Amino acid sequence: MGIRTGQQFLDGLKDSREIWLEGKRVEDVTTDPKLGRMAKTLADLFDLQHDPMLHDDMTFKSPSTGDPVPLSFIIPKTQDDLLKRRKALEITAEAHHGILGRTPDYVNIQVTATRQMAELHGHTDKRFGDNLIAYHEYIRENDLSLTHCFGHPQVNRGVAVGQQPDPYIPIGVVDTTSEGIILRGAKLLATLAPFSDEIFVPPYRPLRGKEEEMYALGFAIPTATKGLSFICRESWDTGRSTYDQPLSSRFDEMDALAVFDDVLVPWDRVFCYGDVELHNHIVELGIMWRQYMQHVAVKNIAKLEFALGMTHAMVEAIGIGVHAHVQEKVAEIIDTTETVRSYLRAMEADAGPWMGEGIWLSPEPTIAMRHWAPDAYQRVTDIMQQLAAGGLMLTPTEADMESSIRPVIDKYFQGAKIGAYDRVRLFRLVWDFIGTQFGSRQILYERYFNGDVVRLRQGRFQTYDYSKADASLAKFWQETDQS
Numbered sequence: 001m002g003i004r005t006g007q008q009f010l011d012g013l014k015d016s017r018e019i020w021l022e023g024k025r026v027e028d029v030t031t032d033p034k035l036g037r038m039a040k041t042l043a044d045l046f047d048l049q050h051d052p053m054l055h056d057d058m059t060f061k062s063p064s065t066g067d068p069v070p071l072s073f074i075i076p077k078t079q080d081d082l083l084k085r086r087k088a089l090e091i092t093a094e095a096h097h098g099i100l101g102r103t104p105d106y107v108n109i110q111v112t113a114t115r116q117m118a119e120l121h122g123h124t125d126k127r128f129g130d131n132l133i134a135y136h137e138y139i140r141e142n143d144l145s146l147t148h149c150f151g152h153p154q155v156n157r158g159v160a161v162g163q164q165p166d167p168y169i170p171i172g173v174v175d176t177t178s179e180g181i182i183l184r185g186a187k188l189l190a191t192l193a194p195f196s197d198e199i200f201v202p203p204y205r206p207l208r209g210k211e212e213e214m215y216a217l218g219f220a221i222p223t224a225t226k227g228l229s230f231i232c233r234e235s236w237d238t239g240r241s242t243y244d245q246p247l248s249s250r251f252d253e254m255d256a257l258a259v260f261d262d263v264l265v266p267w268d269r270v271f272c273y274g275d276v277e278l279h280n281h282i283v284e285l286g287i288m289w290r291q292y293m294q295h296v297a298v299k300n301i302a303k304l305e306f307a308l309g310m311t312h313a314m315v316e317a318i319g320i321g322v323h324a325h326v327q328e329k330v331a332e333i334i335d336t337t338e339t340v341r342s343y344l345r346a347m348e349a350d351a352g353p354w355m356g357e358g359i360w361l362s363p364e365p366t367i368a369m370r371h372w373a374p375d376a377y378q379r380v381t382d383i384m385q386q387l388a389a390g391g392l393m394l395t396p397t398e399a400d401m402e403s404s405i406r407p408v409i410d411k412y413f414q415g416a417k418i419g420a421y422d423r424v425r426l427f428r429l430v431w432d433f434i435g436t437q438f439g440s441r442q443i444l445y446e447r448y449f450n451g452d453v454v455r456l457r458q459g460r461f462q463t464y465d466y467s468k469a470d471a472s473l474a475k476f477w478q479e480t481d482q483s
């Protein structure tokens with residue numbers, strides 16, 4: 001099929017998928033009042049690939065057919081491949097101003113990175129590596145949209161995966177048949193689930209040993225598989241206008257728990273099974289972030305530029321740019337944006353071979369950005385809140401704007417260089433970015449979507465190569481003793 005249009009993407013979502021939202025099973029995610037506008041947003045992103053001005057920058061020739069396929073599926077072999085992929089990611093990220101974390105290119109890159117390690121996945125059973133290669137080709141050639149799930153339900157984080165009150169709270173193997181493996185349990189947290197064609201579940205978290213073998217899994221299946229259901233959080237798209245809810249109305253990518261009720265995963269969709277040692281080795285290598293962090297950096301730059309644009313407009317709107325501390329705080333957002341740009345350059349410029357096929361982002365800037373970005377984003381939103389102040393509450397609705405009170409609004413809600421209508425619209429946008437349920441979810445997303453920094457940093461402490469740091473101190477003592 002090659003690259004899909006927005007309409008083809010929407011048509012693909014009309015199947016028997018089981019999506020639960022606010023107490024009801026959704027009949028059609030493309031027309032549902034709480035999901036439909038987000039489906040349309042994603043469809044518009046698929047259409048970008050068909051824009052004659054953007055097509056060449058978003059696609060490359062399929063190694064199988066020669067037809068154009070999305071660049072997020074390229075196995076990078078050179079720096080130039082990485083830069084091409086970056087350009088495609090930028091087009092998408094700039095189209096949604098960095099608001100969506102989970103455009104399909106995100107998981108496409110994760111699957112591509114996993115496929116780069118196909119040989120490793122096939123270490124004990126070659127079939128699993130071959131399955132990965134075939135699966136990567138299948139989703140590439142059909143331009144599919146994927147959700148993905150890592151963690152097990154947040155029931156008891158004080159004990160191991162295999163020590164939960166029910167062995168099938170995490171996803172575990174119930175049985176195997178000639179057709180495949182039967183799975184029961186649940187996985188979090190499937191962002192984009194209602195708008196996905198497939199769910200990808202890679203190996204996650206080291207297991208304790210043979211007794212947890214039933215959890216040593218990696219696989220992918222269609223979202224509409226029998227027995228698979230998704231329980232969504234409430235929708236932040238409440239049907240309000242784009243004036244009232246500029247972001248919630250168009251960009252609610254949705255999060256869900258994926259529930260597996262004796263789901264059959266065919267053997268040809270299994271990438272890892274039953275080998276705890278290999279499973280743990282795959283987890284410890286941290287394969288996927290060595291590629292998808294390029295996506296994260298590109299998205300963060302688009303988002304920070306948007307945040308800076310909003311902040312700059314607010315400062316102008318209410319004339320606070322004359323104050324030194326305001327200038328200093330805006331400059332901090334500029335510095336944060338430019339820092340991410342530097343991380344991106346460094347991870348690409350120092351990319352090189354590692355394991356498996358192709359090249360990989362340079363790990364050190366990639367890890368450092370992964371650990372630093374959540375706090376940096378929180379700080380940006382704190383600055384925006386501090387500069388907007390009470391203005392975030394002086395935000396009458398579109399209905400007020402259209403009512404007889406409008407002349408009063410025009411007088412008291414105007415800004416230094418901006419009329420009331422536009423000033424209120426700007427501050428409503430900022431509130432949707434940092435303060436509404438949608439805005440709070442954005443902040444939570446940036447803190448956790450990429451894992452728990454607390455635990456990631458514990459791992460950093462335990463595995464970092466201290467040799468240069470230790471040698472520096474040893475040299476200092478030597479110099480001191482000789483002086």
Ligand SMILES: Cc1cc2nc3c(=O)[nH]c(=O)nc-3n(C[C@H](O)[C@H](O)[C@H](O)COP(=O)(O)OP(=O)(O)OC[C@H]3O[C@@H](n4cnc5c(N)ncnc54)[C@H](O)[C@@H]3O)c2cc1C
Pocket residue numbers: 102148149150151154157188189190191192255441444445448449450451452454455
């Ligand atoms: C908006 C959003 C979207 C997301 N989208 C996706 C997605 O699409 N796919 C996906 O797979 N995941 C997704 N995630 C999940 C994300 O990966 C997790 O939230 C993250 O890994 C943290 O896990 P948790 O939420 O289960 O928190 P928990 O692990 O339950 O942590 C809760 C608290 O307990 C502490 N804690 C727990 N265990 C330990 C420990 N062993 N040692 C030290 N401290 C501990 C943590 O530090 C934290 O403070 C998303 C998360 C959010 C918020």
